[in-house]
Amino acid sequence: MAEIRSLRDAVAGLVHSGDTVAMEGFTHLIPFAAAHEMIRQRVTDLTLVRMTPDVIYDQLIGMGAARKLVFSWGGNPGVGSLHRFRDAVENGWPRPLELDEHSHAGMANRYVAGASRLPFAVLRGYRGSDLPSRSATISTVVCPFTGEELAAVAAINPDVTVIHAQRADRDGNVQLWGLVGVQKEAALAASRVLVTVEEIVDDLTPAPGAVVLPSWTVDAVALAPNGAHPSYAAGYTVRDNGFYQSWDAVSRDRDAFLRWMDENVLEEAR
Amino acid sequence: MAEIRSLRDAVAGLVHSGDTVAMEGFTHLIPFAAAHEMIRQRVTDLTLVRMTPDVIYDQLIGMGAARKLVFSWGGNPGVGSLHRFRDAVENGWPRPLELDEHSHAGMANRYVAGASRLPFAVLRGYRGSDLPSRSATISTVVCPFTGEELAAVAAINPDVTVIHAQRADRDGNVQLWGLVGVQKEAALAASRVLVTVEEIVDDLTPAPGAVVLPSWTVDAVALAPNGAHPSYAAGYTVRDNGFYQSWDAVSRDRDAFLRWMDENVLEEAR
């Protein structure tokens, strides 16, 4: 059953240095507040997993929290590059970053296998691509009925998955809606689950398109209003496109980045 | 794009003798009206696919419409046997019935593979069971990452899938909710899709838990109010448990069954 905890306690209790951590949210409901708390608590040596690393992982990578990244598309959506990600990969700053790189279809199916507790998933993917040559988690299987060779991808089972949702009730049942992405799969694939929410309510009234994670699949719920900013929570906040655009300049320069993180993330801990 | 047609025209246009036909609905939204129209049109030599054959296939089998049944649980839920199904299997009346028999998990995954246009699906199933010895659509694959042997089941891709839904709009977009079962997968796995609905509306307002099948995935929508009876359509009708209980006596006896079908199904065509 999920415990309702402060974000600080939830991160301290559930996210440890060295963990494989998935923080999902496909442009929507990205758990920035939790990432900032991880940065403040100096969690490090993480294997970060996420289909679209986005600004959230640019920040974690730039702060040196990650030793490895498992992903499928690492850009600032609609803006350009993730400069901290590029700097880590190209120049090893602030530390080298190992990569395991997939397509979206491959990553999505890796989570599906993880949520289903199967060791792998099958897809018609990667054909002719150079991607399999760089990944140990892409292989092939042969259909026992037709003889067709298909791609196999290894399951992802994070130590901890962190997501942001619109609401939870006081028992810790979680509800999210809008673009639901791959969050259900990422949560169900993990050993531990931390959910930050916009609001804690008495009753989760049914909502169109909502996904519910029962309390018994979640370890901790933490209240974090606007906790997806600059991403958004449909029905609560809107995407701060201006922030995403301004991130390009902030993140291009190592010092400007460190200063921004210091002023906007670390100072909260002081 | 879906055409809105009369049930008679839709069945005549989409369901042909010899077809592999899936009619899904997991105790909810079972397309009885469409099955009755198929019986009236004397569609025959069908391979019928359905996780839970239920009274709907008891009727089709008893009327001699099927040469083969692909299924996972053939009972009258909460009541007892499907007597027409048993009579066909045990005594070949009114004609022999070939079987391909799975577990629910296997059948559900066969539809998932079909909807995904993969030739097979993987699950941790059937271990130690005698079921694989009687089916050509159960095999094994070995995980290329862990070496674990898992079950593989062949995809189901019906010629036509028939489902019942609560509503469609005038463009043929379909909406269903409540227990949504395996209908989306069954529809997306098929070459042709026929949907009967309780109501045709101007606009599909979003509903909690609703599945939408866009018009471009459906061939025909036919209005059939109460078309799931004795099953039900949440929000429109309730399950007629009394009918299910009374079916036991009707279906036990060949003559009583034929008389009932004559009076309640065939007479509508006269």
Place this chain on the structure above:
Amino acid sequence: MTWTSDELMTVNAARALAGARTCFVGIGLPSAAANLARRTIEPGLVLIYESGTLGSKPSRLPLSIGDGELADTADAVVSVPEIFNYWLQAGRIDVGFLGAAQVDRYANVNTTVIDRGPGRPEGRLPGAGGAPEIAASCGKVLLVLRHSPRNLVGELDFVTTVGHGDGPGSRARLGLPGAGPVAVITDLGIMRPDPETAELTLTDVHPGTTAGQAVAATGWPLAVAGDLRVTEPPTEAELTALRRLAQGAPDA
């Protein structure tokens, strides 16, 4: 109060859910027992039905696993593929609760066909449904069925669902993740697998029943535990709740 042997079976089946958090509920007798448990010994029990409902709280006993009330009262409703892949196969469910047509001494189950002898066609049973994977993946398994030599047989005509296979170590060799059947609850008593041999052994009889009756109603030479117990008589609360359920009456 007086009671029937079927009521003893269901009451004891419900009691067997004490301490469980989540239960994957098979059709028929298991559904009555699991719903009774929610009204008596384990009010917080999360009921999961293969029709796709998580956390159903029906106020009446559903006739089928797809009655509307199961969805209306659930914490979440998911598709049938999802319930089997993400919830059952993933090993999230504490207890799988199954009925059965034939059970053997290792608690293996046949719900497929009955051999009716030479020259006669096989008798057709409903088939596997969710049982093979429920019994494989749940933390443990409870079986509930009526005690008779037709139901509890020396040799299954068909193995639909594996309990303890051919004895100790069998589940591990087959790669079945859960612990398998821990109790078979009947209208005469309770059988549990012997810790050494994995063979079902009579550990409890219901009040008014003797070990001899149970042995006579079993199709193999049923072992009887040295410390054979008698189950507690049903309480008035249990019987009242069960009878309200059986009558289809809503919760008080």
Place this chain on the structure above:
Amino acid sequence: MTWTSDELMTVNAARALAGARTCFVGIGLPSAAANLARRTIEPGLVLIYESGTLGSKPSRLPLSIGDGELADTADAVVSVPEIFNYWLQAGRIDVGFLGAAQVDRYANVNTTVIDRGPGRPEGRLPGAGGAPEIAASCGKVLLVLRHSPRNLVGELDFVTTVGHGDGPGSRARLGLPGAGPVAVITDLGIMRPDPETAELTLTDVHPGTTAGQAVAATGWPLAVAGDLRVTEPPTEAELTALRRLAQGAPDA
């Protein structure tokens, strides 16, 4: 009216969607073109985004593929695994519309890494995203990118996404179900695979552009079609709609 070369690119990319029923929309330039097509040549076009929306009808141009309006205006929103497995892989989508960093003469695409020469680290690009499977599974593929020798290269540094592989028959040998790229639309003109050789050939230039400019801006010896055409100038309606979109203005 006057226009920019980027506007020519987007207008022609939108026109290439004439007759399409469904389009899987990549991030960036494709999204602008697909949304322009819905406002001009193909109002019924069903837009599908990898964020899980089917039939999005945004009134403003989304910055990212996950802007809320894409979900709010969709016929249905599904999970990301579902959009890739049930919708894309299943071959339901007519046109896949992709941007690219590097494209070679067979319309293969690199969006992974750039070789910057000996002693220098690889330049990092965003990665594959949905492209490999979009290009594999859609009925046909359109590519849109700016014309330069850096973008249109003799040899890819990395094959992220297969277009026509190493030439005729390549897609069939690889088991790629869709027809692959049918046009590469740039700010200078349009290249299409030669029916015989599968090699990209300049078939159209935009008004005011010469074949020589396109050849000079291509990293391999670009073949020019004998019947080279000039694309129609943008109409006032197209430019007005595009500029409204680009300004983030809602639908008129």
